[in-house]
Amino acid sequence: MIEITQLTKSFEDKQVLRGITSRFDAGMTNLIIGQSGSGKTVLMKCIVGLFSPTSGDVLYDGRSFVAMDKAARTALRREMGMIFQSAALFDSMTVLENVMFPLDMFSDMAFKDRLRRARTCLDRVGLLDAERKYPGEISGGMQKRVAIARAIVLNPVYLFCDEPNSGLDPKTSLVIDKLIHSITHEYGMTTIINTHDMNSVLGIGEHILYLYNGMAEWEGNKDQVINTDNERLSDFIFASDLLKKMRAEVTKK
Amino acid sequence: MFILSGLHTFGAYLRLMGRVFSRPERMRIFFKQCLKEMAQLGVGSIGIVLLISFFIGAVICIQIKLNIQSAWMPMWVSGYTTREIMLLEFSSSIMCLILAGKVGSNIASELGAMRTTQQIDALEIMGVNSASFLILPKIVGLVAMIPFLVIFSTTSGVIGAYATAYIGHIITPTDLTAGMQHDFTQWYFWMGAIKSLFFAFIIASVSSFYGYTVEGGSNEVGKASTNAVVSSSMLILFSDMFLTQLLS
Ligand SMILES: Nc1ncnc2c1ncn2[C@@H]1O[C@H](COP(=O)(O)OP(=O)(O)OP(=O)(O)O)[C@@H](O)[C@H]1O
Ligand SMILES: [Mg+2]
Numbered sequence: 001m002i003e004i005t006q007l008t009k010s011f012e013d014k015q016v017l018r019g020i021t022s023r024f025d026a027g028m029t030n031l032i033i034g035q036s037g038s039g040k041t042v043l044m045k046c047i048v049g050l051f052s053p054t055s056g057d058v059l060y061d062g063r064s065f066v067a068m069d070k071a072a073r074t075a076l077r078r079e080m081g082m083i084f085q086s087a088a089l090f091d092s093m094t095v096l097e098n099v100m101f102p103l104d105m106f107s108d109m110a111f112k113d114r115l116r117r118a119r120t121c122l123d124r125v126g127l128l129d130a131e132r133k134y135p136g137e138i139s140g141g142m143q144k145r146v147a148i149a150r151a152i153v154l155n156p157v158y159l160f161c162d163e164p165n166s167g168l169d170p171k172t173s174l175v176i177d178k179l180i181h182s183i184t185h186e187y188g189m190t191t192i193i194n195t196h197d198m199n200s201v202l203g204i205g206e207h208i209l210y211l212y213n214g215m216a217e218w219e220g221n222k223d224q225v226i227n228t229d230n231e232r233l234s235d236f237i238f239a240s241d242l243l244k245k246m247r248a249e250v251t252k253k
Numbered sequence: 254m255f256i257l258s259g260l261h262t263f264g265a266y267l268r269l270m271g272r273v274f275s276r277p278e279r280m281r282i283f284f285k286q287c288l289k290e291m292a293q294l295g296v297g298s299i300g301i302v303l304l305i306s307f308f309i310g311a312v313i314c315i316q317i318k319l320n321i322q323s324a325w326m327p328m329w330v331s332g333y334t335t336r337e338i339m340l341l342e343f344s345s346s347i348m349c350l351i352l353a354g355k356v357g358s359n360i361a362s363e364l365g366a367m368r369t370t371q372q373i374d375a376l377e378i379m380g381v382n383s384a385s386f387l388i389l390p391k392i393v394g395l396v397a398m399i400p401f402l403v404i405f406s407t408t409s410g411v412i413g414a415y416a417t418a419y420i421g422h423i424i425t426p427t428d429l430t431a432g433m434q435h436d437f438t439q440w441y442f443w444m445g446a447i448k449s450l451f452f453a454f455i456i457a458s459v460s461s462f463y464g465y466t467v468e469g470g471s472n473e474v475g476k477a478s479t480n481a482v483v484s485s486s487m488l489i490l491f492s493d494m495f496l497t498q499l500l501s
Contacts, residue, residue: 050374077380088371102379105279160378 001026002047002158002190007056009039009046016042018214019056026157027188029181029204031195034211035236040194041085043211044162047192048082049073060158078106081151082160087143089135089150096122096131099149106154121149125179141172148179152187159184159191165200173197177204198243201225210236226250266462272384273392273458286390287397294356294391294457295398301355302348302402303409306339309347310410313338314417318424331424332432335414337441344406345445346493349452352402353485357460360391361481364464365474373465388461392454399453400446407445444500451496452489459485 002024009017016039024030032040045051047058049065058065060076068076089098100118103109109117122128125145130138135146144164151159161180165173181204184191195201201208205222210233212218218233226247228234238244277283318331364387367373376383411433417423460481467477 048378050377074380077378080378082375082378084371084375086370088375090372090375091370104282105379105381 001061002192003059004047005057005059007043007046007058008054009042009051010054016214017046017053020211020214020216022209022216022219024190024192025207026190027185028191028206029184030190030192030207030209031201031205032192032209032211033195033201033236036196038211039214040196040211041162044160044192044194048080048160049077078154079157080160081154081156081158083144083147083151083162083164085162085166087135087140087147089143089146091135093134094131095127095133095135095138095146098135098146099153102150102154118149118153121153122146124152124183125149141168141176144168144176145179148176148183152183155187157189159189161191161193163194163196165195165197170199173199174203180204198237198240201237212236265466266459269384269388269462269465270458272382273388273461275382275385277385277389278381283390286386287393290390290394291398294359294395295402298352298355298398298402299405301351302406305351306344306348306406306409307413307416309343310335310339310413311417311421312413313343313410314414314429315421315423318417328428329432329435332414332429333435334432336411336433336437339407339410340441340445343410344403345449345452346489348402348406349399349449349456349489350486352399353452353456353460353489354482356395357456357481357485358478360457360460361464361478362474364388364461365467365477366471368465368467369470369474384465388458388465391461392457395457396450396453399449403446403449407442444497447500448493448496451492455488455492456485459488 003022005021007017007020008015020043032043034040042051046053047065049058053066057067060079063072063076065073065076089095090101093101096115096118099121100114103114103117107114119128119131122131125148127142127145127149130142130146135143138146148164159180164180165176168176177200180191180193183189193200193204202222202225205225208218208220208222208225209216210218210230212232218228218230220228225233225237228237238247314331314335317334321334322330364373367387373383373387376386414429414433415426418426418429460478463477463481463484464474467473
């Protein structure tokens with residue numbers, strides 16, 4: 001479980017996050033949604049510590065990240081996995097080496113065990129036969145799946161995904177969403193996902209936080225999101241004609 | 254204003270170096286990385302070093318023989334001057350200037366690309382000290398390889414000079430050999446080697462600094478690699494002056 005309290009973040013004179021308080025529970029997929037530029041990435045970077053928040057606190061199962069010293073933070077990082085918007089695979093390493101990298105760095109397992117663990121994770125995302133390829137030689141969707149395998153190889157407690165399906169076709173997005181969803185439930189991880197993909201919202205949104213202009217505008221789950229009477233949220237959710245039609249039909253019934 | 258921003262950059266550079274020089278997490282991986290950088294930065298530069306040094310050695314010899322030497326100068330002058338120029342300046346300082354262009358832009362654009370594609374963030378999230386993990390092997394690798402490049406450069410320059418004798422018939426091999434062996438000071442070789450260690454450190458650390466601190470996209474990566482080459486070249490020239498005076 002991750003809690004954030006009154007989190008703010010400013011860059012020089014520009015305030016991006018304006019006091020966000022929320023709770024992300026374990027064993028479910030927590031979504032942060034909002035328009036481009038609403039501060040989703042900045043919020044996630046504040047949570048994982050790539051940015052230090054201007055004020056407020058982030059609690060990892062009660063442990064305050066802001067108050068931690070460097071060693072404690074490094075230790076906590078071992079419990080985190082993250083999937084970046086651009087996959088961020090190391091392009092000088094093969095797919096298998098990428099997935100093995102966290103093990104090489106942080107585990108004391110024998111080579112054989114590391115190899116087996118990495119292969120298990122690659123198998124979990126269905127990419128065992130691509131293990132010898134380099135990131136430049138596989139498609140964007142495959143890169144994202146490798147990134148997922150790399151993120152879960154150390155059995156993280158917390159999983160972060162920044163727009164895991166940006167730049168992917170709807171079908172591949174669905175595969176990625178399902179994968180993240182089932183892995184989250186399998187291992188009981190606390191998963192936070194940044195997205196502005198409506199399919200994800202309606203598909204795996206077990207807890208949804210809607211950011212508007214750096215503030216937490218609305219919170220709920222995927223069933224509540226369809227029937228929301230929040231103007232800004234429904235403007236955002238039902239921006240496309242298809243979804244508008246769909247909602248009209250649902251309300252008719 | 255100019256001085257202030259220079260100081261600011263220097264402070265950021267020092268802070269980064271503070272993070273770079275920390276004990277590597279896994280020695281085995283560190284050594285592997287060092288070997289990789291030695292191959293990429295050092296061995297990968299042998300070709301260009303040999304080529305350029307060969308021609309410069311040849312040209313210096315031709316210039317001195319045809320344009321400077323006159324009847325009242327001893328016959329060994331051409332060979333002697335060629336050897337001393339190669340040893341004292343070319344093989345260390347000028348070669349490092351050339352390497353600043355090749356290796357410096359390579360390092361800066363590699364790290365810059367890693368920054369913009371969030372690979373450095375990915376390392377940080379895993380709890381890896383990305384500065385030390387990425388930069389220290391480059392510094393160690395290049396500093397370890399540079400004395401060998403100096404030796405290759407000097408050797409290739411001497412071979413170039415002999416090519417003017419045997420192939421170009423500009424100078425007789427006897428005169429050239431007499432010059433090459435005239436009044437040899439071993440310290441000159443060591444001076445070049447010592448200077449090159451400093452230059453290698455400048456190239457690797459300054460270029461890494463510009464690449465590692467890129468913010469933005471590929472445009473900024475391009476700028477960073479230009480800045481890396483310009484700054485390390487300037488620093489090499491400045492420090493060359495002081496080091497030469499200090500070591501002479
Ligand atoms: N390092 C930074 N320095 C200054 N401003 C920044 C920085 N990073 C982000 N911002 C600003 O913060 C705001 C929110 O950016 P953010 O990247 O969080 O948006 P986002 O919701 O993730 O958008 P997208 O959906 O397009 O990824 C933007 O206006 C951006 O200009
Ligand atoms: Mg974003």
